[in-house]
Amino acid sequence: MSSSPTALPASGAAMDRALPQPRRLAWRLGVPALAVVAAGLLVAWRPSALQTVATPQLAAAHWGEFRDELALRARVEPLRSVQLDAPEAGRVEAVLAHDGDVVAAGAPLYRLHSPEQEQLLMQRGAEVAQQMANVSVQRSALAASLSTNRRELAQLQAAQQQAEADHRRQQQLAAAGFVSPAVLEQAERQHRLATALLEQTRLDQQAEAETRRQSLDEMARAVQGLQQGLALLQHSRERLLQRAPIAGQLSGFQLQVGASVKPGDRLGRIDDPAGGVQLVAEVDEFHLPRLHPGLSATSPSGELTLAQTLPQVQAGKVRALLRWVEGASSPHGLRPGQALELRLQLDRPSKALLLAEGPGVQTTLYVREGHELHRRQVRLGRRAAGQVEVLAGLQPGDDVLISPPPDTEAERFALP
Incomplete structure (x- = not known):
């Protein structure tokens, strides 16, 4: 009986395989690709491109007739009118x-009511009456004083005459030896005293009367002034x-x-309405030195001439009065307050290099060169009727940016 082979423990070595050695990125991409990446990096790190004007508004410089005139909006006003100002408060x-x-x-036209004026009128009337009463009292006192002085003067005159008569009688008696020299001297002293008292009283009475008359004259003048003031108040009441x-x-x-x-x-x-009408226009104070009577103006209603310039400046404007030329009456149908368009000619038309008016048209502006706008210094002249007179720095046909530039300090801009 054969025996089976012995099983070995699993290690995973049979699943492992050798991987190829990685190559460098430069060899995988190739030299051309590497050049493209380097170029992109250079583009990314170089300074930013020119700023582009989003919506440029260009105008070409051209030769033409410069009409030095102002477009104005005038108001119809009457030639003869009277302002109604309140003369009194109320x-x-x-x-x-x-x-x-x-x-x-x-x-x-209207009627006012003034309680203050009524009260003042009553007060002044009372003052006049009081002063007149004072004058009457002083006149009565003067009359009484004069009467008393006359009586006193008459008594002193009688005493002086009596002393003079006694003195003459004593002289006669002394000459006849009937009285002593002492009695004669006494009579002489009485005569001198009576004469001195009479003269002194006459002088005192004259001085007193003059003082009283002067006081009465001053009071009379004061009463006259109060009466004049009262008359003015009554007149103002009528107003x-x-x-x-x-x-x-x-x-x-x-x-x-x-x-x-x-x-x-x-x-x-x-x-x-019978005096006719005129046109009143408000002109910028910048043009004030050039405004003088006789300048011509045109309007739908006919030819006009500048009659007067009011030099008072209000809100940066001056008022110019224009009337129709001599021999031509104001058109019918014009009413005070109506507005009219007109053109005021400051000088005769002349040939010049012109450029359309715009916020970008300054002494430093931008001129088109190819697909870019280049900064340029120019010299400008008069401005009128939407045109600017170019004195130096531009040539006919130059396209100029008349709209405001994005940045006034940049040297160049790109066009879209």
Whole structure:
């Protein structure tokens, strides 16, 4: 009987197999592939490309006629109008006219009520009455004083005459030897005293009377001043009823009953329809040195001329008054407040290198060269009617970026 072979324990060695030795990446990819990867790395590490202008707006420089004019929007205003300002403070008691009404000169427009003015009027009236009463008292006192002075003066005159008579009699008796020299001297002293008292009293009475008259004159002048002030108050009371200064049409009159007004408040105006109309335009203060009477302007309603420029600057604007040329009346149908478009000619048309106006048109701008925009310094002149006068730095046909550039410090930009 044969015996079976002895089984060996399992080790897993029969499943193992030798793997091929790995090759280097360079030999697997090859030299050309390695060059491509290196080129990509160089591209990734080099500086970024030119910035691209997303939506460029280009315009070409060209020769043309530069029209030095301003496009303005003017408002129709009457040539003759009167502003209605409140002359007194108060509360509106009644409105007697309305906006748009045609009123005659002197027609009542509104009436105010002023309790403060009524109280002041009563106070001034009482002061005038008091001062007049004081003047009357002083006049009565002066009359009484003059009467007393006259009586006193008469008594002193009688005493002086009596002393003079006694003195003469004593002189005669002394000459005849009937009285002693002492009696004569006594009579002389009494005569001198009576004369001195009379003269001194006359001077005192004159000075007193002059002082009283001067005081009365001053009081009379004070009363006259108070009466004038009272008359002014009464006149201002009459002005609480405001009347139309001229005949015409009310404009901007929006007063309401119960509203409070103060002196100087603008309440509206009265336009004289027979005086004609003019155009009023607001011009940027930059053009003020070039504005002078006589400049021509055109509008759909006809030819106009600049009549006056008001130099007061408000919010960066000045007001220019334009009227139709001499011999031409204002067109019919224009109403105050209506707006019109016009062009004001600052200088005669001239030939120049022109470029369309835009926010990118500055002394430093970008000019197209191939598919790029290159920064360039230029010299610009006048600007008007959407055109810019180019004095140096550009040639006819140059395409210029007139829209704002992404970065004003960059030297170049790429076009999309």
